[in-house]
Amino acid sequence: MNLDEYAGYDALGLARLVERKETSPRELAATALAAIEAVNPKLNAVIEIYDDRIAGLDAKSLGRGPFRGVPFLIKDVGPHLKGRKTEFGSRLCQGLTGEVDSNFATLLKASGVNILGRTNTPEYSMASSSENLLYGATSTPWKLGHSANGSTGGGAAAVSAGIVPIAHGSDIGGSIRGPAAWCGGIGLKPSRARISSGPLYDEWGYGMAMNFVQTKTMRDTAAMLDCLAIPQPGDPFVIKAPPKAYARYLRPSGEPLRIAWSATPLMDAPVDPEIAATVKKTAKALAKLGHRVSEAAPEIDLPALDRVCMGIWFFAFDRRLDAYGEKTGRKVGPDTVEAGTLRFYEYARSVSHYSFLDSLAFMNKTRRATGAFFAKYDIWLTPTTAQTAPKLGFFNMNVDLPPEEFITREEAFQQFMVLYNVTGQPAMSLPLGMHTNGLPIGVQLGARPGEDHLLIQLGAELERAMPWRDRKPPVRVGRG
Numbered sequence: 316m317n318l319d320e321y322a323g324y325d326a327l328g329l330a331r332l333v334e335r336k337e338t339s340p341r342e343l344a345a346t347a348l349a350a351i352e353a354v355n356p357k358l359n360a361v362i363e364i365y366d367d368r369i370a371g372l373d374a375k376s377l378g379r380g381p382f383r384g385v386p387f388l389i390k391d392v393g394p395h396l397k398g399r400k401t402e403f404g405s406r407l408c409q410g411l412t413g414e415v416d417s418n419f420a421t422l423l424k425a426s427g428v429n430i431l432g433r434t435n436t437p438e439y440s441m442a443s444s445s446e447n448l449l450y451g452a453t454s455t456p457w458k459l460g461h462s463a464n465g466s467t468g469g470g471a472a473a474v475s476a477g478i479v480p481i482a483h484g485s486d487i488g489g490s491i492r493g494p495a496a497w498c499g500g501i502g503l504k505p506s507r508a509r510i511s512s513g514p515l516y517d518e519w520g521y522g523m524a525m526n527f528v529q530t531k532t533m534r535d536t537a538a539m540l541d542c543l544a545i546p547q548p549g550d551p552f553v554i555k556a557p558p559k560a561y562a563r564y565l566r567p568s569g570e571p572l573r574i575a576w577s578a579t580p581l582m583d584a585p586v587d588p589e590i591a592a593t594v595k596k597t598a599k600a601l602a603k604l605g606h607r608v609s610e611a612a613p614e615i616d617l618p619a620l621d622r623v624c625m626g627i628w629f630f631a632f633d634r635r636l637d638a639y640g641e642k643t644g645r646k647v648g649p650d651t652v653e654a655g656t657l658r659f660y661e662y663a664r665s666v667s668h669y670s671f672l673d674s675l676a677f678m679n680k681t682r683r684a685t686g687a688f689f690a691k692y693d694i695w696l697t698p699t700t701a702q703t704a705p706k707l708g709f710f711n712m713n714v715d716l717p718p719e720e721f722i723t724r725e726e727a728f729q730q731f732m733v734l735y736n737v738t739g740q741p742a743m744s745l746p747l748g749m750h751t752n753g754l755p756i757g758v759q760l761g762a763r764p765g766e767d768h769l770l771i772q773l774g775a776e777l778e779r780a781m782p783w784r785d786r787k788p789p790v791r792v793g794r795g
Contacts, residue, residue: 434469496757
């Protein structure tokens with residue numbers, strides 16, 4: 316299989332070729348390696364290759380799910396894979412390996428994908444750009460030298476450039492959706508508890524974080540959600556599943572949805588006019604499809620919400636880093652963590668148990684207020700990010716700023732995403748526009764808790780009405 320042909324398929328397309336014996340998992344793995352060698356030197360999306368999953372691949376080790384043999388990359392966070400390195404993009408954790416497979420990894424393997432490498436991320440997934448001192452910076456394939464966002468920038472860039480058709484992502488404040496927006500792909504953050512966080516955690520990030528994938532087609536998104544949204548023994552609670560498999564929501568339902576849209580900033584930071592125009596264009600497209608569309612937004616005190624999130628994100632963060640250091644034989648300091656990370660390490664020491672509990676109470680208050688808005692509307696349509704990708708170096712964990720200033724600086728770009736991590740609602744970024752500067756524009760859809768299937772439905776409708784499949788970034792595998 317040549318690179319042009321390989322990059323032209325989505326994940327299910329490649330799996331279908333394997334099923335028909337028109338290619339083999341080992342041939343796909345070798346082609347993926349050639350794809351990495353062709354474009355990764357420019358992008359720096361892939362930071363490790365598992366040789367035993369390429370030349371040494373035993374096809375009998377692959378799961379029998381719908382993605383059997385499809386090359387897949389996992390993000391440098393977790394840990395998820397027993398015996399594989401998970402370094403969090405940090406010198407402190409260099410050489411750290413996983414002790415068990417996570418439930419997420421077990422379900423991934425059952426889906427049939429061939430996990431053959433690891434992707435770049437900012438240190439501890441904390442910055443809005445996948446840059447770190449351990450492995451360097453990842454560019455969006457749309458414009459070299461510009462950010463792929465964070466923290467799943469490596470995975471999103473790899474999918475957009477055609478290195479693999481699907482890759483791991485995780486999201487605690489926009490880390491699946493932001494990279495999808497800046498790399499021109501699809502990024503769904505599922506509902507809280509939709510995908511198991513076990514066995515090491517009950518709820519990852521105190522319920523704010525979810526694992527899923529980066530894709531380029533809605534059918535891959537839906538099919539992988541069917542593979543991963545399977546409750547596991549010991550999960551603290553199980554949320555209601557939709558009446559049908561997610562893949563069946565790719566067809567139009569014929570039922571109009573109540574959709575609110577807004578591109579009004581949530582803080583004292585502007586939304587790029589071309590991004591706002593793309594949101595409005597999407598609202599008009601949805602109205603034309605028969606949905607009831609109006610301009611509206613919930614009341615959100617984003618600065619207050621960010622302060623509360625800091626009390627959740629960095630509660631015991633210092634103890635976490637100290638524990639990593641004990642495992643690797645290193646101490647937290649300027650030689651092992653980046654300047655911004657060291658600031659947050661010191662900040663974490665001031666986050667008391669009382670402030671943590673107060674933060675949880677504020678999150679509950681926010682969920683209730685947002686729930687009242689979503690009682691009136693099925694979907695809220697907004698920008699994914701307020702601006703397109705900046706140049707590398709603008710965001711990273713080596714930016715030495717006070718924690719509050721650091722978060723405010725990032726939220727100027729990311730302001731529409733964190734609400735859904737707080738409320739536990741599903742949200743998805745779709746690549747529905749292109750800026751005149753040559754960078755992609757992501758549009759975000761959010762739904763009520765547990766109603767991930769509505770995002771699948773609308774995403775499929777928009778994929779047909781505002782198609783993006785033929786857009787190709789300048790840096791890509793093959794030239795097709």
